Amino acid sequence: MEAKLVDFRNRMRDIQAAVSRRERVTVTSHGHPWAVVIAWEDFKPETPKASEFAAAGMWADRDDLANPAEYISRLRSRRSFA
Numbered sequence: 577m578e579a580k581l582v583d584f585r586n587r588m589r590d591i592q593a594a595v596s597r598r599e600r601v602t603v604t605s606h607g608h609p610w611a612v613v614i615a616w617e618d619f620k621p622e623t624p625k626a627s628e629f630a631a632a633g634m635w636a637d638r639d640d641l642a643n644p645a646e647y648i649s650r651l652r653s654r655r656s657f658a
Contacts, residue, residue: 577590577594577600577601577602578601578602578604580603580604580605581603581610591613595613595615596615598615600613601613
């Protein structure tokens with residue numbers, strides 16, 4: 577089913593009926609797809625893998641991070657200025 581953005585106010589019962597029949601409702605704004613309404617049971621969240629993030633592995637070539645526990649301990653230790 578395709579519905580205009582204004583139809584959310586005027587034809588909400590028709591949209592709810594279509595979603596309850598497990599139809600995908602494409603909402604358009606000015607003729608362009610704006611959103612898709614689906615039944616909650618059909619929703620499958622996509623969890624990205626850690627390796628897909630841009631920051632993944634950015635410090636892999638650093639030598640001072642071979643032992644992360646030691647590195648954090650060194651960062652948190654008190655400084656001496658003598």
